[in-house]
Amino acid sequence: MSANHATRRLIGGWRRTFSANATLKRPSTGRATNAVNSVQALGWTGRSVFALAASAGVVGFGFAALTLDGSPKRTASLFDSEAPGPRYGSVKEMETAVEEIRRELERLGEDEDVISTNADDLLAHGYSEWSTVNPDGLPVAVAYPRSTEQVSVIARICHKYHVPIIGYSGGSSLEGHFSAPYGGISVDFAYMDKIIQLNKDDMDVVVQPSIGWQDLNTQLNQANSGLFFPIDPGPSAKIGGMIGTNCSGTNAVRYGTMKDWVINLTVVLADGTIIKTRRRPRKSSAGYNLNGIFVGSEGTLGLVTEGVRPLFHR
Ligand SMILES: Cc1cc2nc3c(=O)[nH]c(=O)nc-3n(C[C@H](O)[C@H](O)[C@H](O)COP(=O)(O)OP(=O)(O)OC[C@H]3O[C@@H](n4cnc5c(N)ncnc54)[C@H](O)[C@@H]3O)c2cc1C
Known part of the structure; x- marks a missing residue:
């Protein structure tokens, strides 16, 4: 079949369908009047339509308040041992x-x-x-x-x-x-605010979570390291919370965000287990990207108690 022939058949088919389909024609005024008359014959008024809508709303709300097993849904409340979801201690x-x-x-x-x-x-x-x-x-x-x-x-x-x-x-x-x-x-972590080890040649530093990014830079300066840490969110922010939020700062466009400034973390998990996410040498790149899981997790997966940060030459 040529392309022209196929197009003609298609258009012909559409014409037949439309002309045969009565519902596509505009209803005559007579039919519209009949429809209004039949609604009136059923006794529908503005009030009855409103009443029907209101009862449908109430019934719908009732269904929504039931859980799938048919029991009423409960709002989780503080210390409620029967509430669905996690149960917290009293x-x-x-x-x-x-x-x-x-x-x-x-x-x-x-x-x-x-x-x-x-x-x-x-x-x-x-x-x-x-x-x-x-x-x-x-x-x-x-x-x-x-x-x-x-x-x-x-x-x-x-x-x-x-x-x-x-x-x-x-x-x-x-x-x-x-x-x-x-x-x-x-x-x-207020009492865990120390630099544990500065590795000038490797351009990294091991710190506790409560050292502020400004204090860290002051101490790097005082040590004449020629290095600095570029992530700069709120002035009072500290490394642990900066990892928690995966913070950015005014330098982010040039230097990235916190996720780019973590080599290794020591983390205490919810049950007290202590883990390290990686080792210090950056050359060692094998294994799961555990840093990526903890950075930005807002403390929900564990508490960071120590971290190795890379540093930049000034
Ligand atoms: C003036 C101002 C400017 C700001 N500018 C920016 C900005 O440019 N970019 C930006 O991203 N943010 C910005 N912030 C927000 C804030 O500074 C950052 O979110 C920062 O990362 C929070 O660090 P913090 O030490 O105050 O953390 P906190 O507020 O103490 O904690 C933040 C989160 O981390 C968790 N957390 C704390 N310590 C640990 C830990 N040791 N281990 C695991 N989780 C932990 C907490 O539970 C919480 O969920 C700004 C804030 C202010 C006031």
């Missing part, structure tokens, strides 16, 4: 966890009280004026660990009592990142 369990952490750290030789339940402290760790959102709820305690091992003890005991753990570094995040809607323990 206030009592959280208090028990706090006491157990205190005892365990004391037994391991810690002289200082690592846990605070001071009301101002709780507010400062669950509320932020900078934040665009502040969910209800505050942590029941704030822990100030001094080492990875102490963070591991805190996580292990929290895991045992289903207590949420919330990481806290500089507190400069802006979207309720460190809020505590289910209570739990805020882990503030």
Whole structure:
């Protein structure tokens, strides 16, 4: 069949279909009047149509409120042990966890009280004026660990009592990142703020999570290293939180974001297990990209207690 012939047959077919299809023709005024008459014959008025719509809404809402197994859907509430989804420890369990952490750290030789339940402290760790959102709820305690091992003890005991753990570094995040809607323990790394090792020749540095990016640059300067760390979010931001948010900054276009400035992380998982995501030499590139999982996870997958950062020549 030639192309022209095929086109003619197609157009002919369309014509026949349209002329035979009565529904495509405009209804006559007479038919429209008949339709109005038949609606009136059924007794439909504006009020009855409104009543029907309202009852359909109520029935629809009823169905929506049922779960698939037919039981009414429940709104998860704080400490509700029967609510669907994760179950968090009760206030009592959280208090028990706090006491157990205190005892365990004391037994391991810690002289200082690592846990605070001071009301101002709780507010400062669950509320932020900078934040665009502040969910209800505050942590029941704030822990100030001094080492990875102490963070591991805190996580292990929290895991045992289903207590949420919330990481806290500089507190400069802006979207309720460190809020505590289910209570739990805020882990503030304030005492873990040191440079552990500066490797000038390898152009990297091993740091604890609570060193601020500005302090890091000051110390690199004081050490005459000729190196600097280019990621610059809020002035009070610290490395742990910067990893948590995968922050950017004014230098991001030139130097990338935090994900590009992590070589190796030491992470305490929710049950207290301590892992390292990689090794320090950059030449070693084998294995899963675990850094990619933890950077930007907002502390939900584990708490970063140490990290190796590459540095740049000034
Ligand atoms: C003036 C101003 C300018 C800003 N500019 C920028 C910008 O340009 N780009 C940008 O990205 N952000 C910007 N921010 C937001 C903020 O500075 C960043 O999100 C920063 O990365 C937060 O770091 P932080 O130490 O304050 O973290 P925090 O607020 O303490 O915590 C942030 C998140 O990380 C988690 N976390 C904290 N510590 C750890 C840890 N050790 N291990 C695992 N998780 C942890 C917390 O639970 C939380 O989810 C700005 C903020 C301000 C106030």
